[in-house]
Amino acid sequence: MRRGLAAAALALAALAAPQAHAGAQTAGEWLQRMSDSLATLNYDGLFTHTAGQQSETMRIVHRVDGGRSMERLVSLDGSGREIVRTAEEVHFYMPDRRVVLVEPRTDDGSLLRALPAPGPKLDELYTLEVRKGSKLLGRDVKVLDIRPRDAYRYGYRLWLDEETAMPLRSEVVNGEGKAVEAMHFTRLEVRDRITPRELEPAVDATGYQWVRAGKRGEPRAANAYWRPRKVPPGFRLVATRLQIVPGVPVPVQHLIFSDGFASVSVFIEPGTAKGPAPPESTSVGSSNAFSTQVRGHVVTAIGEVPAATVRDLATSVAPVEEMAAPAKPSTEPTDR
Amino acid sequence: MANFPPSDGSTEPHEPRDESDRPATGVEQSDLELVRRVQKGERGAFDLLVLRYQHKVVKLVARLLRDPAEAEDVAQEAFVKAYRALGSFRGDSAFYTWLYRIAVNTARNTMASRQRRPLDYEADLSESEQSVVESRMRHGDTPEAVALSDEIHRTVNGAIEALPEDLRTAIVLREVEGLSYEEIAEAMDCPVGTVRSRIFRAREAIDRSLKPLLD
Amino acid sequence: MTDQIREQMSALLDGELPRDQVGLLVRRMSRDAELKRTFGNYVLAGESLRAPGGVMASPGFAARVSAAIDEGEVAGSAVPTVPARSPARWRRPLAATAVAASAALAAVLLVRPDGGEPQLFAERSGAPESPLVVTLPVGGSSPTPGQNQRLAGYLVVHGQYATPISRRAVWSNALATDPGVARVTYENAEAP
Numbered sequence: 001m002r003r004g005l006a007a008a009a010l011a012l013a014a015l016a017a018p019q020a021h022a023g024a025q026t027a028g029e030w031l032q033r034m035s036d037s038l039a040t041l042n043y044d045g046l047f048t049h050t051a052g053q054q055s056e057t058m059r060i061v062h063r064v065d066g067g068r069s070m071e072r073l074v075s076l077d078g079s080g081r082e083i084v085r086t087a088e089e090v091h092f093y094m095p096d097r098r099v100v101l102v103e104p105r106t107d108d109g110s111l112l113r114a115l116p117a118p119g120p121k122l123d124e125l126y127t128l129e130v131r132k133g134s135k136l137l138g139r140d141v142k143v144l145d146i147r148p149r150d151a152y153r154y155g156y157r158l159w160l161d162e163e164t165a166m167p168l169r170s171e172v173v174n175g176e177g178k179a180v181e182a183m184h185f186t187r188l189e190v191r192d193r194i195t196p197r198e199l200e201p202a203v204d205a206t207g208y209q210w211v212r213a214g215k216r217g218e219p220r221a222a223n224a225y226w227r228p229r230k231v232p233p234g235f236r237l238v239a240t241r242l243q244i245v246p247g248v249p250v251p252v253q254h255l256i257f258s259d260g261f262a263s264v265s266v267f268i269e270p271g272t273a274k275g276p277a278p279p280e281s282t283s284v285g286s287s288n289a290f291s292t293q294v295r296g297h298v299v300t301a302i303g304e305v306p307a308a309t310v311r312d313l314a315t316s317v318a319p320v321e322e323m324a325a326p327a328k329p330s331t332e333p334t335d336r
Numbered sequence: 337m338a339n340f341p342p343s344d345g346s347t348e349p350h351e352p353r354d355e356s357d358r359p360a361t362g363v364e365q366s367d368l369e370l371v372r373r374v375q376k377g378e379r380g381a382f383d384l385l386v387l388r389y390q391h392k393v394v395k396l397v398a399r400l401l402r403d404p405a406e407a408e409d410v411a412q413e414a415f416v417k418a419y420r421a422l423g424s425f426r427g428d429s430a431f432y433t434w435l436y437r438i439a440v441n442t443a444r445n446t447m448a449s450r451q452r453r454p455l456d457y458e459a460d461l462s463e464s465e466q467s468v469v470e471s472r473m474r475h476g477d478t479p480e481a482v483a484l485s486d487e488i489h490r491t492v493n494g495a496i497e498a499l500p501e502d503l504r505t506a507i508v509l510r511e512v513e514g515l516s517y518e519e520i521a522e523a524m525d526c527p528v529g530t531v532r533s534r535i536f537r538a539r540e541a542i543d544r545s546l547k548p549l550l551d
Numbered sequence: 552m553t554d555q556i557r558e559q560m561s562a563l564l565d566g567e568l569p570r571d572q573v574g575l576l577v578r579r580m581s582r583d584a585e586l587k588r589t590f591g592n593y594v595l596a597g598e599s600l601r602a603p604g605g606v607m608a609s610p611g612f613a614a615r616v617s618a619a620i621d622e623g624e625v626a627g628s629a630v631p632t633v634p635a636r637s638p639a640r641w642r643r644p645l646a647a648t649a650v651a652a653s654a655a656l657a658a659v660l661l662v663r664p665d666g667g668e669p670q671l672f673a674e675r676s677g678a679p680e681s682p683l684v685v686t687l688p689v690g691g692s693s694p695t696p697g698q699n700q701r702l703a704g705y706l707v708v709h710g711q712y713a714t715p716i717s718r719r720a721v722w723s724n725a726l727a728t729d730p731g732v733a734r735v736t737y738e739n740a741e742a743p
Binding site for chain 2: 054055056057074075076077080082095096202203204
Binding site: 361362363364365366367369370373378379380381382383384386387388390391392393394395398407408411412415416419484485488489492493496507508510511512516517532533535536538539540542543546547550 | 557558561562563564565566567568570573574577578580581582587588589590591592593594595596597598599600601602603605606607608609610612613615616617619620
């Protein structure tokens with residue numbers, strides 16, 4: 001492992017702009033280095049993922065080719081499920097269900113969009129600190145603390161390998177400083193090359209049900225566009241799409257919010273005729289989801305932010321025509 | 337973990353993932369063969385893997401759990417999980433290494449859900465057998481289980497003591513020293529076929545003495 | 552003849568049986584409980600030699616594992632079955648969840664790849680589909696994303712827009728066997 005990382009560090013030094021990364025000192029620079037490494041390095045590792053009271057061993061293989069990031073993430077304990085993100089699609093294999101969910105790749109594939117952007121805007125919402133940490137996997141590490149300034153977002157603690165800036169360990173931390181989710185590598189190889197074969201799924205999916213999201217046809221004129229009326233501080237709407245989600249019968253509106261670091265998706269689909277369902281909050285590790293009915297539609301917000309934030313976002317969206325009406329004096333209580 | 341040679345003609349060296357550089361042993365190869373058969377639909381091949389590793393997994397889980405009485409339940413769950421996940425086992429590591437991981441995680445999840453506190457990141461446990469630990473573990477067993485286990489060991493030991501020396505040597509070199517047939521043949525200065533036959537006859541003698549006990 | 556088979560079993564245990572003989576032997580053994588028992592005794596001999604007086608699996612263990620696997624396959628559920636003698640305080644409840652979850656999944660959407668109108672090819676069972684509303688106690692069993700396909704689809708889509716670290720977390724949760732999904736249903740509908 002040692003030699004693998006050392007070789008990679010040399011490769012990285014050759015690739016990277018020396019000025020930008022030589023002697024990275026500030027927390028912001030470390031964050032940038034980490035983002036660059038995650039996006040540009042080829043690596044293969046085993047990590048333990050812990051959420052709530054469950055832990056699971058996972059393998060990740062990450063390959064970069066022609067500026068595109070591809071990866072394979074597989075559960076090694078029990079479920080045998082895996083996600084493979086190729087240049088064109090995302091495949092989610094579920095051998096225990098004999099189902100494959102297929103979703104076209106929707107980021108434009110360029111690495112830049114995948115990176116959070118440290119900068120003054122981020123400073124308004126998070127404080128960043130870096131300090132020396134004790135060794136991990138025999139490597140020297142820096143600990144990067146990303147602390148939210150308010151209760152609308154989570155914090156992160158990242159243990160970065162000093163040579164490659166790869167996060168050997170990472171935690172998502174809530175307002176009380178407690179880790180709600182954690183990942184730590186037990187083995188990591190950074191390599192000059194990963195072959196396409198190593199991204200092939202282990203699952204033999206013959207006989208499985210392939211659930212496709214279908215092609216992105218021309219966007220249909222929706223009956224109503226949805227927008228948030230009130231957005232939690234620091235978040236803004238960064239993209240909207242008409243999306244077909246594998247497993248959902250009709251196209252859904254998909255709003256993407258971000259504070260520059262955390263992202264929240266809001267999905268709006270027409271409701272069923274069965275009548276209103278009670279609002280519901282779901283927690284899967286650091287991902288929180290909130291679903292509720294608004295104007296006969298099922299609105300679901302999901303993101304790596306505290307439950308209150310997804311709830312605020314889910315309950316704040318409304319069809320655009322409603323918002324065009326003259327605003328009455330707002331007497332909405334803003335309870336938090 | 338095994339070293340895959342690059343199949344695309346690239347000449348990069350891959351780091352060996354094993355601590356030692358030994359090629360996969362006969363047992364590891366045999367396990368892989370059985371795994372392949374299971375993956376192709378031969379359920380029976382998995383039964384053999386269970387038979388081979390049942391004691392190791394139960395022992396391992398008993399060490400991890402505070403309550404060894406549940407060790408068999410948890411071990412059973414680990415084997416079932418392994419069976420279901422076998423489709424994704426690619427032979428990157430030895431089968432037992434993979435199974436070991438599943439067993440450790442299953443045991444950890446059990447403890448965590450019972451005790452309701454965050455998990456510690458434990459270093460991998462060493463597999464050294466410590467008789468002190470073993471005897472402590474037995475407090476959790478029922479008296480009947482302990483008595484049976486004692487008697488099994490006594491019976492096996494008795495049978496081994498009664499073996500002719502060449503049979504005893506052969507099986508000890510195989511099971512305790514972990515030597516291959518070839519290595520044993522060299523150590524005992526006899527053909528490999530003789531080694532195989534001696535080990536078989538030693539096992540037969542032990543099996544004969546265990547039969548009345550376990551029937 | 553029987554001696555020959557048993558000697559092959561002994562060699563298989565040591566990983567010294569030629570590959571071309573493994574297949575036939577495995578098939579023989581799966582049909583013959585006596586052969587399996589003998590194999591088990593061979594294994595026991597080794598364990599006993601290495602660690603006299605140690606913990607080990609009780610005689611019926613392997614058979615119980617086999618039965619548990621068979622049971623799991625018949626039910627078609629991803630949840631491991633509980634052995635009869637375990638108090639199972641800590642396990643997730645089984646039958647009700649599995650049935651409810653498989654009912655929810657009975658309707659599977661197949662979208663035609665040519666982009667035509669999505670059609671619902673449903674094999675609806677008796678239970679109504681209500682994928683996001685769950686009436687299971689928090690901390691007990693809950694449908695996993697694998698069982699709740701809608702949530703799984705959302706997680707996959709959402710993951711594409713997350714940062715690399717978050718994406719790994721989101722997708723790891725989608726992949727986990729039992730991600731400890733905690734659900735709370737609000738009694739009073741909160742009108743936005």
